[in-house]
Amino acid sequence: MPEYTAPDPIVDVTGAQDVAEDLVVIPDRGVQLVPNIGVIGGSHSVLVVETGLGPRNAESVVKFASEYAGGRRLYLTTTHFHPEHAFGAQAFAGEATYLVNRAQAEDLAAKGDGYLHMFRGLGAPVARQLEGVALRAPDVVYDAAHDLDLGGRVVRLRATGRAHSRGDQVVTVPDAGVMFTGDLAEAGQFAIFPWFPPHDTDVSGTRWIAVMRRLAEQAPRVVVPGHGDVGGPGLLADVRDYLELLRDETWARRDSAAGEEAIAAEIRALMIGRHPEWAGREWIERGVGCLCAEHPDDSAGE
Incomplete structure (x- = not known):
């Protein structure tokens, strides 16, 4: 991964925004390695979605959530195990019950x-936030689906299967029409492909497309992406369409005489031409590498 040169990845809870009744989002403010964080309330409990990067960010989230809860019971969940989403869970110990899907728990353990070592190597701003991290195992693990009753409001936790990671989870609030996607969807950014062979090749472009098709069909009123501005159902369609185009352009060139590097450069130029305003251009080539490995004629992609 490239060295981190953006502002310090610090969660700013003062910018919390109401997106529905008793449901707020602490936005990422466009800062890399800061996720959008959700706080979802019911009559007797409150669920926090994501921790922020490291224990100090998470301590701010815990303080905000505790004050917001006003005595209601706290729960924590994370959309996947990556550091800015889950590596602050230790700060919630004794304060909140931590629950995730089984594949995510296995990702974290394995x-x-x-990932802690890799992210610490990104530069001083990231390493500072990761000081003192102690990876915390979840308190409750479910297999594919869990409905969490917060009191007058049920939140649906659903494992999607392998896509951006092996353990992605989507969090939906049906009565409010709100969906938290984690890094399955980003706003104003090319899809993040954590394709790091031979160390991590669990991301699957083809399965990701299938997941995004299903999510887009649900047409939630509000979509809270892993990073970027909160949007509507069009955000899911945008990600689906980008991934499909990336697959089609990659597979169309996969057997050409050009090498993968030349193919990736050509596709990068094409994608930037389609979305010149999107950030995260460094992820295009990794997506090409992933999808090359998933070509139907390549047994390694199975």
Whole structure:
């Protein structure tokens, strides 16, 4: 991964925004490695979605959520195990019950230490936030689906299967029409492909497309992406369409005489031409590499 050169990845809880009744989002403010964080309330409990990067960010989130809850019970969930989403869970110990899907818990156990080491190497701003991280196992693990009753409001936690990671989870609030996607969807940014062979190749472009088709069909009123501005159902369609185009252009060139590097450069130029305003251009080539490996004629992609 490239060295981190953006502002310090600090969660600013003062910018919390109401998106529905008793449901707020602490936005990322466009800062890299800061996720959008949700706080969802019911009559007797409150669910926090995402921790922020490291224990100090998470401590701010815990303080905000506790004050918001006003004595209601706290729960925590994370959309996947990556550091800015889950590596502050230790700050919630004794304050909130932490629950995730099984594949995410297994991801954290198997790859958490490796990602902690990798992210610490991104530069001083990131390393500072990761000081003192102790990876915390969840208190409750479910297999594919869990409905969490917050009191007069049920929140649906659903494992999607392998896509951006092996353990992605989508959080929906049906009565409010709100969906938290984690990094399955970003706003104003090319899809993040954590394709790091041979260390991590769990991301699947083809399965990601299938997930995004299903999510887009649900047409939620509000979509809270992993990063970027809160939007509507069009955000899901945009991600689906981009991934489909990336797949089609990659597979159309996959067997050409040009090498993968030349193919990736050509597709990068095409995608930037389509979306010149999008950030995260460095992820285009990784997406090409992933989809090359998933070509139907390549058994390694199965």
